[in-house]
Amino acid sequence: MKKNKLRELWANGETTINGWLGLPNTMSAEVVARSGFESVTVDMQHGCVPFESVVPMFQAICQTEAVPMVRVPWNEPGIIMRVLDAGAFGVICPMINTVEEAKALVSASRYPPDGARSNGPFRASFYAGGDYVKHANDEVLVIAMIETETAIKNLPEILKVEGLDGVYVGPSDLGLSMGEEATLAPTSQKVIDGIEKIADLTNEAGLVPGVHGDGPETILTRYEQGYKFASLLNDTRLLATACQNGVNAIRGKGPAEAAKSY
Amino acid sequence: MKKNKLRELWANGETTINGWLGLPNTMSAEVVARSGFESVTVDMQHGCVPFESVVPMFQAICQTEAVPMVRVPWNEPGIIMRVLDAGAFGVICPMINTVEEAKALVSASRYPPDGARSNGPFRASFYAGGDYVKHANDEVLVIAMIETETAIKNLPEILKVEGLDGVYVGPSDLGLSMGEEATLAPTSQKVIDGIEKIADLTNEAGLVPGVHGDGPETILTRYEQGYKFASLLNDTRLLATACQNGVNAIRGKGPAEAAKSY
Amino acid sequence: MKKNKLRELWANGETTINGWLGLPNTMSAEVVARSGFESVTVDMQHGCVPFESVVPMFQAICQTEAVPMVRVPWNEPGIIMRVLDAGAFGVICPMINTVEEAKALVSASRYPPDGARSNGPFRASFYAGGDYVKHANDEVLVIAMIETETAIKNLPEILKVEGLDGVYVGPSDLGLSMGEEATLAPTSQKVIDGIEKIADLTNEAGLVPGVHGDGPETILTRYEQGYKFASLLNDTRLLATACQNGVNAIRGKGPAEAAKSY
Amino acid sequence: MKKNKLRELWANGETTINGWLGLPNTMSAEVVARSGFESVTVDMQHGCVPFESVVPMFQAICQTEAVPMVRVPWNEPGIIMRVLDAGAFGVICPMINTVEEAKALVSASRYPPDGARSNGPFRASFYAGGDYVKHANDEVLVIAMIETETAIKNLPEILKVEGLDGVYVGPSDLGLSMGEEATLAPTSQKVIDGIEKIADLTNEAGLVPGVHGDGPETILTRYEQGYKFASLLNDTRLLATACQNGVNAIRGKGPAEAAKSY
């Protein structure tokens, strides 16, 4: 089976950058995948990507060496198993607030005896190799989103769930759950503390912390906070900002304000 | 944030007509949206619309002033959040039979602290405005389908669920649940009584009652019964009836019998 | 090879009604095909149907006994051959104004030695039978649209083109070409005379005249004028009219004015 | 309502062959449906078929007499009801391990009073007839996948669930759950015993046992073991094997090894 390059890179102590696909389109997926990211994530939760687009977008990504991942819309076994069958080498699941939710996520993502994933890797066995079923439990990344106060409270126990590889922080939801602004670059100390605490606890547990970003500056800060992977900004917002900056420049205005909310 | 026109109209005591889209197509969506309805609902339950079509159909609808809504396939947080992110200004959820189900629906539809909706309005923030997150809880309509005897029994308590805006009656399911015919224009007194009771209780609670219809005549009756909004008939049935009437007229037959079952 | 039912019906002196599909959708196609039409035409010219939808829409139609036809976007051999490969049992081609154009249409539609159609009936041989290539020239209908003054002038010669089966009148284009109103129910005597002349010449030549309609009344008139097949009205306009009539009835207004222009 | 041919065939003691569609495409669906199978199943679990493709693929299948079925991605009422509305005459549900899961499956698949299916057969009433709602509970097949040791243990009780028509074995998942190889043609005696036991118990209970296959040889063995219907192999694997065999033959190599894992 094809190796998961993210595991190697992180094992070597490297930080990685993740591309984020919210546009349900294979051409934009190829453009992003060819931009130098170590991994690219198809967003089925807050992107407008239906299941129908996952396989074609993966095929676009898998022309390159970027690792294909998915953020699933919800912690539901049917969709988790389907994106894995489609060839996802990592699954990011939103709103994991409790140990039970983390266990359910792992169960849906791992073949027996580690979990209860059903077997039928319709594209994964073509993409990753005929021995996919034997090695998938070792290669596929299972990543829980930690994005509420409750989740932080439960994090020490969540991190002990066998089969979990890492966590991913949604700073904007975390802010909302704390009664603060929904932003990817929080200035509230409470939220910042939360973000730092998640990195610390995850690193201590030997798992990998990741985080959603809003651009290079914030991401460099996250690396300093201990995060091992971070997403630049979704394709939709990158395109919107590029357009607005272009129009503004022609009209003699300053650059557009960066998107903050997601 | 863009205002929800249905709220204004109902506040002014007006009744509204809703278009109903079961065809997964943007051209038919535009045709319906340009026909004078105050709102148009994309039906993901008993229409054949996949999630993939929701954004393009919303874009077709949002060329007009009609309010875009969705009937979700089921009371599942993943899909509810996704259609809201896509820009739905109202979500109609089938088979709400208990207070717990109603609370789950509201939780998935409202941002904290009113609920647990995750933040990432990928189209809503473009369509409705950059301040969407701040005002969404005030504008988006959350509507529970009341369509079984159990639901009627629990209605008084359901109507007290904070964050619920209205109910929507499926007369055909209501009939089935009562052991009566599955029809949009019931003649069974038991079903008629149920329909009237729902309107009464909902109006008394200060919420908005809506109902599925099979044509102008039935809808005018529903308005008299206290309903504030009603759906004409889905696009599929409107087209079928128009075709059959045309063929019959050319062949010297009478008009086709109206669809009754859904 | 499956027989073309239209040929049989016309040979028996019967008139037929044609359904007209402008919505690029298989669900609406099935609804129309199940409404009692003898044939159903997918409109790639003034409908919004791309080639991608032709096969799925044909599959929807071919659940029934309605004969599947296409109006191609233009007299271009590539697209004519493709819709025939897809299983069209009739091809209607717009704007045939000269004998040369009619010959080009036939050449693209007929296998050698009758024409220069290339062989590769990717769906037709599954749908119509393994002996499709042997019999296609006998079953497939080739129909030229006569819709300008020039075309009427050249009609006697056009009707002599070997391999042509019939003509189809676009009353609205015919009106425009004569400097009259673009309408499917013309009141200009000049246009009416043209419509009658086309039927007469075509019948005299032993070919089959067809015409686009705007509803039962006009179609019954066309039958009296000698037309053998007529299209009711496209699905888009049928749906628009049904919606507007419904909204108007609820609001106490009269029925919507029928679409006239196409 | 159209009759379910599988019920008739099985009542007559005949065994049937099932085609299996994992490619989300209507052309391949038509090709398979025209190959002589008594039923064809659209695989939404381990096939890459989204809901969007179900209706067009059913339309392709329903050109023939093959019975249209779906394997749903998971035991979730929303998707079960949707594929039934789309016209599925049989629903195969993965991973039914307990009586409670079997009851939930039946509840989602049957109209009241036998279950809690919501009414709105958007395509089924066009395809199967206007009286669909009255007869659907008698015609639609509800089939539970038995594919773990737990499920075998609970099978006697599962088979007593009112409204269940049959079971379907996934040999590869069954093997995995037993700590054996994931293969469609198991050689482990433990798995073979399980497969035989399922057939025996199901036949004794008067229900219909079905099974996934990897080619004619295995299927003939299954018939001998008491299975009444079996799936040949999915379209994806059939195509892959045909391609590899062709390339190998041209290069003087032997045939490709058959796919075993799913």
Next chain:
Amino acid sequence: MKKNKLRELWANGETTINGWLGLPNTMSAEVVARSGFESVTVDMQHGCVPFESVVPMFQAICQTEAVPMVRVPWNEPGIIMRVLDAGAFGVICPMINTVEEAKALVSASRYPPDGARSNGPFRASFYAGGDYVKHANDEVLVIAMIETETAIKNLPEILKVEGLDGVYVGPSDLGLSMGEEATLAPTSQKVIDGIEKIADLTNEAGLVPGVHGDGPETILTRYEQGYKFASLLNDTRLLATACQNGVNAIRGKGPAEAAKSY
């Protein structure tokens, strides 16, 4: 009929900015259309947009006040008429090198008696108004691409073709035709002279010159050269540059070199 805002703006002496859509997607189309461009062009030539996407992308654009236009793949009457029927308020046609080609373009774009456009505005009459056919010849923009030395030579005569509204320069093709580099920001004096000459001749003839750009700087230069509208850069390249700049910034590298070739 809805007015064409570009005509008004240009009549008032204003310059306009055009968005350029090469991604076949409605979400990216909405993002671009909401960025402040006066017009947005769907590129069917060097974008990967099929006809299938034109209507949904127009619907996305027409939520805003941006004028919807199309660059057609070639000077072929079938596709020109189809995009106009879809609601294009401007058609940009590549490689118009001769008066004959310009006349053919106009003929396909204008209703009789100004041209030979066939009538059937399947979406345009919904979007622009029921009187579309009467006014379309006055509102729709017909724009010829001038992008070879031959075209410049013939430009004085091309500009006299009745019904032509403007020209659009492809600097990269112009460079290639002159044996120079294919770039949107040419430094070859020969190409620069050509670009300036086209603006001069077009303005003198009272028509509107437009041009493809690679960013604000080049576009401001073009305005100074007399161009009235210019395209910022296509969505694909904007996204690619944004991604590469982001990755480079995180890795401490400078910004990506701007795309030059198209």
Next chain:
Amino acid sequence: MKKNKLRELWANGETTINGWLGLPNTMSAEVVARSGFESVTVDMQHGCVPFESVVPMFQAICQTEAVPMVRVPWNEPGIIMRVLDAGAFGVICPMINTVEEAKALVSASRYPPDGARSNGPFRASFYAGGDYVKHANDEVLVIAMIETETAIKNLPEILKVEGLDGVYVGPSDLGLSMGEEATLAPTSQKVIDGIEKIADLTNEAGLVPGVHGDGPETILTRYEQGYKFASLLNDTRLLATACQNGVNAIRGKGPAEAAKSY
């Protein structure tokens, strides 16, 4: 720019096998591309592939080292340029019967000064490299289909057209044009002679002869006749044969007769 592996292989005297895609689907494209073919051709003429599917199918193919090619639907510059922009490394054009047609094909396929191809390689420059425009004329293969008696007669002159790389024989169309059976494995001596003559003339001219096949046996014969590349059989027919053989084997019948007509 990425090199065209077919050129290298042929230069080394090797024969190659080509996969043939008629199903408009990316999953089947990946399956075929991973089967060991040196090139894979997307068939837009007698396959049911629309332009919309070309980019996603190319992305599926370009995960592997197979060279992506297209058979265009017709010798029309718009579509030829679009598939090249999409990243085709070879274009096969049907029905090239004359020198003029061959020159038009080359002109549409080559950048100036070798031809008149317009510049804008929207995916090709991402896939093949930023210097694509400089080298495309050297790498892209231009292949004319020779499939009529007229074409054979004109072949010596056609082979002299500068910029043409090879020819491709359609045996079934060749048979039809000679008044013989339409089959991929002709037994008519006249057709066999034609097939041999094409190989001889093409090899003598230093160009590459290719041919459509119906399976390994015929292809091995073609290699002996001098052909350098051959297509196995299209995916649709491979799947149909696999299904029929499977069903027949289970029912105790012999293998299905091979498809012969295309």
